[in-house]
Amino acid sequence: MIVELPTHILNHLIHDEPYCRQVIPFIKPEYFEGKHNKLFEIIVKFVAAHNKLPTSKILELELAKQTLPQDQITSLFELVQEITTKSDVDIDYLLSETEAWCKDRALYLAIMESITIIDGNHQTLTEGSIPDIMTDALSVSFDKSVGHDYIDDADERFEYYNRIEEKLPFDLEYFNRITKGGLSKKTLNVCLAGVGVGKSLFMCHMAASALAAGKNVVYITMEMAEEQIAKRIDANLFDVPMDSLETMTNTVYSSKIKRIKNKSTGKLIIKEYPTAAANAGHFRALFNELKLKKNFTPDLIFVDYLNICGSSRMKGLGNSINTYSLVKSIAEEIRGLAIEFAVPIMTATQTTRSGYSNTDVGLDDTAESFGLPATADLMFALISSEELEELDQFMVKQLKNRYSSPSDDRKFVIGVDKTRMKLYDVEQSAQDDIAAQAAFNDRPLNSFGDRESPDHTYEIQV
Numbered sequence: 001m002i003v004e005l006p007t008h009i010l011n012h013l014i015h016d017e018p019y020c021r022q023v024i025p026f027i028k029p030e031y032f033e034g035k036h037n038k039l040f041e042i043i044v045k046f047v048a049a050h051n052k053l054p055t056s057k058i059l060e061l062e063l064a065k066q067t068l069p070q071d072q073i074t075s076l077f078e079l080v081q082e083i084t085t086k087s088d089v090d091i092d093y094l095l096s097e098t099e100a101w102c103k104d105r106a107l108y109l110a111i112m113e114s115i116t117i118i119d120g121n122h123q124t125l126t127e128g129s130i131p132d133i134m135t136d137a138l139s140v141s142f143d144k145s146v147g148h149d150y151i152d153d154a155d156e157r158f159e160y161y162n163r164i165e166e167k168l169p170f171d172l173e174y175f176n177r178i179t180k181g182g183l184s185k186k187t188l189n190v191c192l193a194g195v196g197v198g199k200s201l202f203m204c205h206m207a208a209s210a211l212a213a214g215k216n217v218v219y220i221t222m223e224m225a226e227e228q229i230a231k232r233i234d235a236n237l238f239d240v241p242m243d244s245l246e247t248m249t250n251t252v253y254s255s256k257i258k259r260i261k262n263k264s265t266g267k268l269i270i271k272e273y274p275t276a277a278a279n280a281g282h283f284r285a286l287f288n289e290l291k292l293k294k295n296f297t298p299d300l301i302f303v304d305y306l307n308i309c310g311s312s313r314m315k316g317l318g319n320s321i322n323t324y325s326l327v328k329s330i331a332e333e334i335r336g337l338a339i340e341f342a343v344p345i346m347t348a349t350q351t352t353r354s355g356y357s358n359t360d361v362g363l364d365d366t367a368e369s370f371g372l373p374a375t376a377d378l379m380f381a382l383i384s385s386e387e388l389e390e391l392d393q394f395m396v397k398q399l400k401n402r403y404s405s406p407s408d409d410r411k412f413v414i415g416v417d418k419t420r421m422k423l424y425d426v427e428q429s430a431q432d433d434i435a436a437q438a439a440f441n442d443r444p445l446n447s448f449g450d451r452e453s454p455d456h457t458y459e460i461q462v
Contacts, residue, residue: 110137131281183344199348279310280333328371
């Protein structure tokens with residue numbers, strides 16, 4: 001008689017403790033069918049309650065408690081008798097086969113659930129959930145790691161401390177300083193700015209800089225047309241005002257594109273989605289399609305911008321969904337993409353109405369959801385004022401930084417050429433002025449409301 005793999009699995013669950021401890025966390029009851037499903041549930045329940053393996057006699061006693069039709073009870077007793085004697089299947093082989101079986105079952109169940117969703121028969125999930133369902137099914141594996149052992153894994157930890165991390169550097173000195181060399185893989189990085197300040201300008205400059213450095217870039221836009229984003233990047237890379245692009249001859253334009261192509265080994269893909277109509281599932285499908293059709297794998301991803309994305313887990317605003325939960329969900333899903341594809345993702349968000357006119361923006365000025373800064377790895381504000389505009393500068397203020405301490409270089413300035421969509425480093429004297437002003441603002445107030453000077457005399461603020 002041929003014994004099915006599920007029967008061998010149940011056999012070793014009651015006879016081999018190392019096997020049982022290793023596979024139980026990863027096997028779901030729904031992977032089994034019929035009598036195997038019920039017996040598996042009984043075994044798992046006993047192990048959880050008593051922290052030891054059940055014998056066949058214990059299983060028979062447990063079956064006697066069940067209120068099931070007699071034919072099912074009889075079938076379960078027969079299955080228990082079948083696994084009473086330990087199987088002679090090699091453990092390593094069985095572990096490998098069990099993992100493969102779990103993967104096959106997970107994928108089959110995911111496909112069946114997706115069909116139910118497509119047919120409109122699922123009670124809670126929508127078609128936007130299908131990519132996540134399939135991803136979860138394809139990611140099934142028996143992870144043997146049980147965590148980092150502080151003592152035994154000390155050597156590996158030391159190597160980690162001294163490992164040179166691969167980063168994607170900025171072309172701006174102070175951004176490299178605050179990130180210790182550039183953006184890390186698997187991170188979500190957020191630019192906070194008011195309406196019209198320069199969120200898209202910053203990201204277009206970053207995209208152009210990465211392309212010039214030979215990196216593959218994906219720029220997702222849900223606010224402007226693909227051509228408008230490309231126009232801004234043209235102005236940056238050509239180093240010409242945007243208005244001049246409309247009067248440029250085809251010969252000149254082609255020669256500039258050819259020069260960029262010869263200098264860079266990277267590619268830039270700009271993809272437009274309708275506002276609030278695309279979510280992490282759509283982005284994942286795009287990246288997979290680019291890899292399949294163009295053999296293109298991104299080194300850096302831009303999402304312009306996060307608040308106008310959709311969520312694959314939540315269907316817009318409703319009676320039970322608030323903006324905090326929605327935006328936090330979107331941020332978590334996009335950061336999940338960064339981890340899944342091992343790339344840094346740069347995105348942006350808007351300030352609140354009060355933050356728009358604030359020259360000292362804080363995390364509490366984040367529009368719609370404080371859940372976004374809670375999820376981000378790096379978050380900084382771009383600040384503009386009449387004085388800064390006259391100097392062609394942005395002030396940058398660190399709001400959250402997992403790369404280094406945000407108190408180091410908390411505020412600094414960068415130059416901006418809005419006609420060419422370019423950012424650049426400014427002279428050190430401008431940074432010194434910002435540092436001095438920040439130090440002055442950090443001094444305590446005296447009883448008259450004035451700042452104390454370093455020698456404890458008083459300076460009157462003008």
